[in-house]
Amino acid sequence: EDKVVQSPLSLVVHEGDTVTLNCSYEVTNFRSLLWYKQEKKAPTFLFMLTSSGIEKKSGRLSSILDKKELSSILNITATQTGDSAIYLCAASYNTDKLIFGTGTRLQVFP
């Protein structure tokens, strides 16, 4: 059975801390790994990773895929209260279908 597992389920930090969110996957015909941020409504796209070992960065966020370990991490440095959200990991397989993990809820306090 295809699945995506995220850890931790929940994380509480103070502003300025660095956090690492984990995602592991077991998916047939894997194509890519995606990260989304969900605040109050619709998930919004952060990263798409297709190649192992190549880091993608956007400001304070970065992510990397390890195809050997079937996993990915999302790093957020110097966290801010605006980073508080649910972070979703998803694996793309077959023809444009995604399977999502349950998400990591990040709370950043001042």
Next chain:
Amino acid sequence: DAGITQSPRHKVTETGTPVTLRCHQTENHRYMYWYRQDPGHGLRLIHYSYGVKDTDKGEVSDGYSVSRSKTEDFLLTLESATSSQTSVYFCAISPGAGNTGELFFGEGSRLTVL
């Protein structure tokens, strides 16, 4: 932002009644999806469409049907709503054809079945 509109945004209904949720896109994207999101389960695929009149089941399709008669509209129907279908429903679109999976989501429709 991708042009995706879901309607209604909120609905309360009673067990046994039919419900239709509509997703409308202005991006002319080929692929459209319906997901539901529940605590502890994340986003789960209900049905998806890869073209007009071309649809397929996702992982939680029981109790749901879909139709796509035009590129821009994808309808999700609950023929006889049950309390287990209380959820937040998200429509998503993708250009497909070599796209490696990035989806653009609508704002969600919160359905409560009493």
